[in-house]
Amino acid sequence: MRRLRANLRQRLHCLQNDVCPLPAPATPAACGFWGRSITMEYISTRGGAGTVDFERTLFSGFASDGGLFMPKHIPLLDRDTLRRWSSLSYPELVKELCSLFITADLVPRSTLSDLVDRAFSRFRHKDVVHVSRLKDGLNVLELWHGVTYAFKDLSLSCTGQLLQYFLEKRQKHITVVVGTSGDTGSSAVESVRGQKNMDIFVLLPKGLCTQIQELQMTTVIEDNIHIFAAHGNSDEIDVPIKELFADVDFARKYNLMSLNSVNWSRIMVQIAHHFYAYFQCAPSLDTTPLPVVEIVVPTGGGGNITAGCIAQKMGLPVRLVAVVNSNDIIHRTVQHGDFSLSESVKPTLASAMDIQLSETLRSCSASDEDIVRAMRRCWEENQYLLCPHSAVAAHYHYSHPDSTPRCCLAPASTVKFQDALLRAGLVPQIPPEITALTTMETRSTSLQRGQDWTQALREQIEAAAKRWEAQSSRLGSPGQQEITRQGVTQA
Numbered sequence: 507m508r509r510l511r512a513n514l515r516q517r518l519h520c521l522q523n524d525v526c527p528l529p530a531p532a533t534p535a536a537c538g539f540w541g542r543s544i545t546m547e548y549i550s551t552r553g554g555a556g557t558v559d560f561e562r563t564l565f566s567g568f569a570s571d572g573g574l575f576m577p578k579h580i581p582l583l584d585r586d587t588l589r590r591w592s593s594l595s596y597p598e599l600v601k602e603l604c605s606l607f608i609t610a611d612l613v614p615r616s617t618l619s620d621l622v623d624r625a626f627s628r629f630r631h632k633d634v635v636h637v638s639r640l641k642d643g644l645n646v647l648e649l650w651h652g653v654t655y656a657f658k659d660l661s662l663s664c665t666g667q668l669l670q671y672f673l674e675k676r677q678k679h680i681t682v683v684v685g686t687s688g689d690t691g692s693s694a695v696e697s698v699r700g701q702k703n704m705d706i707f708v709l710l711p712k713g714l715c716t717q718i719q720e721l722q723m724t725t726v727i728e729d730n731i732h733i734f735a736a737h738g739n740s741d742e743i744d745v746p747i748k749e750l751f752a753d754v755d756f757a758r759k760y761n762l763m764s765l766n767s768v769n770w771s772r773i774m775v776q777i778a779h780h781f782y783a784y785f786q787c788a789p790s791l792d793t794t795p796l797p798v799v800e801i802v803v804p805t806g807g808g809g810n811i812t813a814g815c816i817a818q819k820m821g822l823p824v825r826l827v828a829v830v831n832s833n834d835i836i837h838r839t840v841q842h843g844d845f846s847l848s849e850s851v852k853p854t855l856a857s858a859m860d861i862q863l864s865e866t867l868r869s870c871s872a873s874d875e876d877i878v879r880a881m882r883r884c885w886e887e888n889q890y891l892l893c894p895h896s897a898v899a900a901h902y903h904y905s906h907p908d909s910t911p912r913c914c915l916a917p918a919s920t921v922k923f924q925d926a927l928l929r930a931g932l933v934p935q936i937p938p939e940i941t942a943l944t945t946m947e948t949r950s951t952s953l954q955r956g957q958d959w960t961q962a963l964r965e966q967i968e969a970a971a972k973r974w975e976a977q978s979s980r981l982g983s984p985g986q987q988e989i990t991r992q993g994v995t996q997a
Contacts, residue, residue: 585796661772661774695723698730735952751764777816
């Protein structure tokens with residue numbers, strides 16, 4: 507817990523103060539990168555891990571000193587760049603942003619463009635994301651048009667493509683270990699399913715995800731997918747994961763990495779949410795100063811609000827509001843400087859936000875009753891269904907009227923939260939592919955209370971590594987080797 511507190515303070519220090527030691531030039535370059543050529547490097551929020559490149563950052567979660575990787579220099583965009591970007595599609599914005607944080611010697615620009623296009627090829631909406639403009643100035647940025655109907659599909663699909671690019675290039679194998687409170691697991695599974703050089707181990711809190719969230723993971727029957735249903739809450743399932751990463755020899759031998767929000771690549775892609783929201787909701791970019799847009803961010807683990815803070819540092823004139831449910835640890839931090847844990851995590855309608863341990867700042871909370879009222883009002887006024895997480899943002903909008911243009915981020919589709927809709931007296935609209943999940947074969951390993959969860963994971967990871975080594979030997983490719991360029995992810 508002390509380490510997580512320190513990580514929070516360090517990351518906030520990096521975002522609230524200038525992390526780049528170089529002064530911004532009076533006339534920034536058109537690319538917005540401080541006006542001179544700088545190699546993008548990454549440093550730990552604790553300052554004790556040296557500098558690393560994007561590839562090493564991608565394959566790491568925590569730095570070797572226990573901190574989190576952040577860019578050593580935050581690109582500063584000038585007015586002309588913002589105006590030029592304002593006409594870009596969401597995928598084009600992702601490409602522009604990623605090119606600032608990934609040097610061309612690691613991933614050529616044309617290759618990066620192809621990887622992003624491939625990442626979004628399975629999204630249902632032609633624009634990938636979409637803004638619905640509703641009554642009373644409620645603008646909802648739908649980030650849930652990916653395979654699993656959650657915003658995490660956006661960043662994880664790109665992360666999966668980047669991982670695959672480097673793994674094929676290096677002929678390596680990795681072991682991905684993920685704890686999920688709902689959407690991260692299914693999005694991570696879809697991003698790596700069927701890949702021969704990646705095995706993923708997902709721990710979910712049994713009975714605390716929605717049925718659809720759980721089925722989206724347990725119905726994926728692939729050799730490289732390993733799902734564990736643990737009888738514990740979201741914070742409890744993080745304990746064995748941290749223990750595995752803390753075992754440096756084990757983590758190095760099996761090339762452990764995480765796809766949770768501590769991974770920089772996810773934050774990087776999520777920066778695009780805030781730029782797109784701004785460009786869609788700003789009245790004009792021809793005024794001086796540029797208009798401010800308020801972006802309301804439903805926050806669980808804190809990755810999305812971190813991305814918003816970085817967008818601010820890049821020169822985007824946004825005002826951020828991080829909204830949470832009744833598990834309000836970060837709201838208490840902002841309002842009262844209180845980062846203490848409650849006695850327990852409270853199950854709520856917005857289950858993906860049922861987290862107390864987080865690495866980034868958030869503020870403003872909503873009860874289940876607030877969530878239900880916002881869902882009902884939005885339907886009554888617009889015939890538009892909100893998921894309970896999106897309703898946390900809508901509750902803020904309804905209770906804080908403001909003339910400032912505002913955009914509420916919608917992290918998930920209502921199809922995943924039927925019980926919450928029914929509680930609000932609303933009728934779920936369920937697409938056929940979601941209904942089909944209930945008839946599909948499932949596969950998962952149960953982790954009971956009192957069982958050694960860490961040891962169970964160790965055994966499964968070792969078995970998967972042996973299978974990959976045997977397959978590699980048959981194919982004549984290199985066996986399991988340490989990824990010497992990247993170091994080891996540590997908790």
